[in-house]
Amino acid sequence: MELDKDLVFNVLSRATSRIFLNREVLRPDYIPDELPHREAQIEELAQILSPLLRGERPNNVFIYGLTGTGKTAVTKYVLKKVSEYVVKLSAPKFLYSYVNCRHEDTTYRVLASLASSLGVKVPFTGISTAEVYSRIKRALEDYGGVFIVVLDEVDFLVKRVGDDLLYKLTRINDELVRAKVAVIGITNDIKFMERLDPRVRSSLGEVEIVFPPYDAIQLTDILRDRASKAFRDGVIDDSVIQYCASIAAKEHGDARRALDLLRVAGEIAERSGCGSVTVEHVRKARVKIERDMVTEVIRTMPYHGKVVLLTIALAGGKFNSTGELYIRYRELCEVLRTEAVTQRRISDIVSELEMLGIISARIVSRGRYGKTRYIVLSVEPSTVLNALAGEPRLGWIVKNAGDR
Ligand SMILES: Nc1ncnc2c1ncn2[C@@H]1O[C@H](COP(=O)(O)OP(=O)(O)O)[C@@H](O)[C@H]1O
Numbered sequence: 285m286e287l288d289k290d291l292v293f294n295v296l297s298r299a300t301s302r303i304f305l306n307r308e309v310l311r312p313d314y315i316p317d318e319l320p321h322r323e324a325q326i327e328e329l330a331q332i333l334s335p336l337l338r339g340e341r342p343n344n345v346f347i348y349g350l351t352g353t354g355k356t357a358v359t360k361y362v363l364k365k366v367s368e369y370v371v372k373l374s375a376p377k378f379l380y381s382y383v384n385c386r387h388e389d390t391t392y393r394v395l396a397s398l399a400s401s402l403g404v405k406v407p408f409t410g411i412s413t414a415e416v417y418s419r420i421k422r423a424l425e426d427y428g429g430v431f432i433v434v435l436d437e438v439d440f441l442v443k444r445v446g447d448d449l450l451y452k453l454t455r456i457n458d459e460l461v462r463a464k465v466a467v468i469g470i471t472n473d474i475k476f477m478e479r480l481d482p483r484v485r486s487s488l489g490e491v492e493i494v495f496p497p498y499d500a501i502q503l504t505d506i507l508r509d510r511a512s513k514a515f516r517d518g519v520i521d522d523s524v525i526q527y528c529a530s531i532a533a534k535e536h537g538d539a540r541r542a543l544d545l546l547r548v549a550g551e552i553a554e555r556s557g558c559g560s561v562t563v564e565h566v567r568k569a570r571v572k573i574e575r576d577m578v579t580e581v582i583r584t585m586p587y588h589g590k591v592v593l594l595t596i597a598l599a600g601g602k603f604n605s606t607g608e609l610y611i612r613y614r615e616l617c618e619v620l621r622t623e624a625v626t627q628r629r630i631s632d633i634v635s636e637l638e639m640l641g642i643i644s645a646r647i648v649s650r651g652r653y654g655k656t657r658y659i660v661l662s663v664e665p666s667t668v669l670n671a672l673a674g675e676p677r678l679g680w681i682v683k684n685a686g687d688r
């Protein structure tokens with residue numbers, strides 16, 4: 285539904301927009317021609333891949349950094365450039381396969397995707413993963429060159445099916461004579477590596493590249509570049525771009541958020557018939573993005589996750605420790621006549637909420653009292669309360685809180 289609406293809106297806005305020249309360049313999957321402030325990472329990855337020009341296997345690479353730090357964009361960019369270079373130089377054979385494990389989150393689907401990059405068709409079902417695997421090996425040997433496997437958001441795959449496939453892929457070279465395979469694993473989840481089998485960890489992490497968050501100045505550069513392509517002349521002032529950048533910089537330097545802000549602000553300006561995008565449009569965009577994100581996160585969250593979030597929102601959005609949060613959570617469970625889960629589980633839920641970007645849970649040392657987590661809601665408490673108001677078992681609490 286949403287997609288349909290967007291498509292129509294796209295077509296119409298392109299034909300008539302006073303705001304947009306090309307809205308597509310603000311979409312998250314658009315790969316720009318230039319990636320400012322990622323020169324070091326681009327160079328590093330190109331360097332790591334360079335042995336393939338001699339027909340040698342590059343090292344496996346493990347890439348990590350928070351969401352929106354350019355990992356996907358840089359990886360796709362470098363692989364595209366390497367492919368172009370290889371063609372131009374008629375260098376040794378080189379192929380790659382990009383798989384997003386958030387979408388392809390089973391062993392079978394990942395393998396099917398690899399197979400298809402090698403020109404092997406496999407049915408949706410009906411054959412075993414072992415069979416797909418051996419067809420891939422055969423195809424690799426027929427091809428006989430370097431094959432790079434990119435597993436983006438690889439934590440999704442491992443969470444779902446474990447690390448067997450990673451293990452196999454990092455060992456596949458032992459079973460190959462002519463072809464050579466290297467794996468690029470990408471994740472937003474810094475703790476992901478710790479959970480891997482040590483053997484997989486050491487072979488996947490032959491080399492590691494870290495993507496640090498962008499600061500406000502870097503985000504401004506990135507946005508300026510995109511804004512000049514996305515908007516008509518004179519529609520957006522540099523101060524508005526800087527404002528978007530400063531908001532995104534506070535939200536862990538996420539370029540995706542910054543671009544979303546710009547796009548949604550433009551859409552709001554357009555719908556309200558304005559001829560320019562203003563700071564006020566950005567403010568509205570921020571509220572809308574937050575609301576959409578929170579609603580989406582809450583919709584898919586288990587019940588006790590919702591209760592924890594409600595506890596934090598009702599307390600005004602802050603807790604000095606997980607322990608304090610737990611006390612209030614238990615009180616709320618009593619009111620709700622629900623059995624509370626353990627503090628350990630609440631601690632896990634806090635980590636999950638942090639991963640989803642809905643709270644931040646900074647670990648602070650309290651001297652001889654050990655460590656604790658300082659929990660802060662990343663969005664307005666009212667946004668969370670509004671989103672929870674429609675929940676069957678929790679809505680009435682939100683209403684009561686509002687009436688007080
Ligand atoms: N250095 C950069 N220059 C221009 N655009 C960037 C840069 N870094 C990220 N982006 C853009 O920000 C968005 C998010 O980047 P992405 O590579 O998807 O982040 P990640 O994979 O780390 O979550 C994409 O639209 C991407 O094109």
Ligand SMILES: [Mg+2]
Nearest residue numbers: 355356357436
């Ligand atoms: Mg990505």
